[in-house]
Amino acid sequence: MRKRILFLMSDTGGGHRAAAEAIDEAIHHLYPNTFHTFIEDLWKEHTPWPVNKIPAAYPWMIARGMPVWKLIWLMSTTLKPHKVVLPSVSPVVRRKITRYFREVQPDLIISVHPLMNHLGVKLRDRAGLRDVPFATVVTDMVTVHPVWICPAVTLCTVPTEPARELAIRFGMPPEKVVVTGQPVSLKFAARVADRPALRKKLGLHPERRAVLITGGGEGLGPIFEIARAIARSVPGVELLVVTGRNRQLRRRLEGVPWEVPAHIFGFVRNMPELMGAADLLITKAGPGTISEAFIAGLPLILSGHIPGQETGNVAYVREHRAGAYAEDPRQIAALAAEWLDPHRDTLQQMAKQSAALARPDAALTIARRVCDLV
Known part of the structure; x- marks a missing residue:
């Protein structure tokens, strides 16, 4: 029984x-x-x-x-x-x-x-x-x-x-x-074995760095402003923007004449694939998403947090040098531009720090x- x-x-x-x-x-x-x-x-x-x-x-x-x-x-x-x-x-x-x-x-x-x-x-x-x-x-x-x-x-x-x-x-x-x-889904448990094949499957450019932007299941936060700031100031990137259940945000993003390749998603079931294909994650400081990013070895820019319960998450990511915190979209874009500079190793170092925290x-x-x- x-x-x-x-x-x-x-x-x-x-x-x-x-x-x-x-x-x-x-x-x-x-x-x-x-x-x-x-x-x-x-x-x-x-x-x-x-x-x-x-x-x-x-x-x-x-x-x-x-x-x-x-x-x-x-x-x-x-x-x-x-x-x-x-x-x-x-x-x-x-x-x-x-x-x-x-x-x-x-x-x-x-x-x-x-x-x-x-x-x-x-x-x-x-x-x-x-x-x-x-x-x-x-x-x-x-x-x-x-x-x-x-x-x-x-x-x-x-x-x-x-x-x-x-x-x-x-x-x-x-x-x-x-x-x-x-605890996160077992779908996140394994690192991507063949990243070029995954990026090809998702229709991503082989030479561009991919920036994943998400506001959780409800699509909260200044996602639109962050995506626009990065598109205008970081020309060599490709955007993956997840709007969750926020249909109004998705429609607004889909109506933009983008300066860089931009893929707009609603509520997704393949977040492990999107994280596996990305080079950088911009998200609010929810513990589940942060933990999933650690497993994927993704550097993080935390764009917001809930005072109290998520305050410590911000400090944890920063103290372990796995990412940074910035609320202003222009500051986020500046950080992304700095980290994604091919002449710097900042992104690679933060990716290692992020992966070291994975459970x-x-x-x-x-x-x-x-x-x-x-």
Whole structure:
């Protein structure tokens, strides 16, 4: 009889679901036909309106609502929000989630969201499942929010050593914390073997340097302005611009008479190929994309970050000399021009530094660790 693994997450940004899916993929890769897995958005599926709409508001909050987000982050790092949130969870919601736990009867619970740890442990116990192992997979690369840390969990994995130090400082027993790297899909695990063949497949010019620009799944940030600045000031490049679900941005980019070859994509499934073909990545400082870039050995220009949870990511990339941070499109273009200069070795050195930080086996490592608990 297959054992059951329940992932707790919420779609506040794409990173939590992506982490759950990467671990889920790794579990089934390592242990085929062994586990039933369930990925559940507790907020969306088990809370009433308007609370169940919070995940949908997240893209607005980290864009136009950034002042609100900064305030929430600042207050929540000092007020121990789980002590406020848990008592405020209505009896109806508690009963609903508890009933769901009893229906699933998991043999293992894995949380990939900061708000699912204290709540998840409490309601696991209420459901009569106290002996079921509970693992927390922290998806913040460096700046771990205190609410992630529930000392009662069985295991806590973190992406980096600085994250481990913070987890311990916030109260996680050291013996429970394991540095594994950031879980990303196994599609990113292998470096491209034949780069010229891949570039030919994608229709790229064999002699031009390729710059990949992305703003995540929602196409956030000044992608248009960055692409235009590079096209105007770095003549020897070829652009790969990924707009995600931002259709308006894609249409706007497709209407431009480009000075250099430009390939405009919407939401893509072949990001490993695009990264494998690129020479430089320009992106916001999301932990998943940064980790994928490390695996591809890509130098990074980070064009923006979410204050709080992504602040440490910027410092991590800069301190390890794998990239730089710049928000102004003209400054980004100037950096790109400098790094892509064929008479300099800056790009090659940063590519080596980026590759040295890679943890391509992170999802597999986490899968082994959590499955050892059952």
